[in-house]
Amino acid sequence: MHLTEAVEGYLAHLSDVRRLSVATVRSYRSDLAHLASALGDRVLADVDVEDLREWQWQAAKSGQSKATAARRASTVRGFFAWAVEEEIVASDPSQRLVSPKRGRTLPVVATADAMERVLAATAEHAAGGDPVALRDHALLELLYGSGARVSEVCALDLDDVDHERRTVLLRGKGDKDRVVPFGLPAARALEAYLVRARPALRARALEASTTPDAGGDGAATRGPNGRGKTREVAPGAGRAVFLGARGARLGPRAVHTLVTRTVAPSVGTEVLGPHALRHSAATHLLxxxxxxxxxxxxxGHASLGTTQIYTHVSAERLREAYRLAHPRA
Structure with a gap:
């Protein structure tokens, strides 16, 4: 079997059998495409450890970071382990592949005071009654209040929110569900959005999906009487908690834009995505x-080791406070 054919089989295995997320499979595809580009579409059984080492060496010379190199090496090991299990190859050349040790960088975290300022500002903006402002405030409150991933919040349906118990049902990596609590500020912001703003955003989608009686762009559907019918242009939006300005389910890219515009200036950094709210929530909890x-x-971490990075963040903050405050520091 050739390399590219084996790669497609492995990606199908990751998606259909292991049920990894689309984003995760896309990352694996990117890493293996880099390998295939370097080695060419060779017979997989002909690839040996020297080929893999040469691939690593060429990537390192081109400026590849240690983190990327370590990730790609891990991807290749998983790929060849699968190939051995499927009896596509007799031995695994990646077992002798050495991964570079990567330094662990601490995540960017907003201070509790900075988050208070951000949420107070969005609450003030939402008080004007604008549907998008109400949505943005509820979204930021829930992201910070629950520590959820952006993809998990964007995928929330109305039935996933338990208002009485103040919990949300989140679907994490590998389709693993977990129930997470959120606080009273998030509950109030969410209720205000669902009552006062979401119906208005939803109406925009319904208006856009109603075709005129005559004319149009050729996409209209017509009933027996020849009149225009309502067609859903945003499938699934009727159940989605967070909607975009046009009434469709809100996507991660829009959330990234929101965080960059509203949170980053208060934190004092331009490199701040929505995941920073998750980092901040975890650190402030500890x-x-x-x-x-x-x-x-x-x-929703599978390993406690993944969570332990936040203990390092807390320790660094403690050391900085000591350095600034203690007379003998």
């Missing part, structure tokens, strides 16, 4: 005395 395993459950 700063407040939350148990590490409880934070692991809230974030």
């Amino acid at each position: 700063d407040g005395g939350a148990d590490l395993r409880a934070v692991q459950e809230i974030l």
Whole structure:
């Protein structure tokens, strides 16, 4: 079997059998495409460890970071392990592949005061009653209040929110569900959005999906009497919690734009995506005395080691406070 054919089989395995997310499979595809580009469409059984080392060496010379190199090496190991299991190759050349040690960078975290300023500003803006402003405030409150991933919040349906218990049902990586609590400020912002703003945003989608009695762009559907019919132009938006300005389900890119515009200036950095709210929520939970395993459950981490990065963030903040405040520091 040739390399490109084997890659497609492995990606199908990741998607259909292991049920990894679309984004994760896309990342695997990118890494293996880089390998295929370097080696060419060779017979997979002919690839040996020297080929893989040469691939790593050429990538390092081109300026590839240690983190990228380590990730790609891990991807290739998983690929060849699958190929051995499927009896496509007799041995695994990637077992002798060495991954560079990557330094662990601490995530960017907003201070609690900065988050208070951001949420107070969005609440003030939402008080004017604009549907998008109400949505933005509820979205930021929920992201920070639950520590959820952006993709998880964008995928929320109305039935996933338990208003009485103040919890949301999140679908994480690998289609793993977890129930996460959120606080009273997020509950109030969410209720205001659902009652006062969401119906207006939803109406925009319904207006856009109603075709005129005559004319149009050729996309109209017509009933027996020849009149225009309502056609859903945003499938699934009727169940979505967060809607875009045109009434469709809100996407991660729009959330990234929102965070960059509203949160980043208060934190003092331009490189701040929505994931920083998740980092901030985790760090502030630990700063407040939350148990590490409880934070692991809230974030949906499979490994406690992944959650432990936030203990390093808290320790760094403690050291900085000591350095600035203690006379003998």
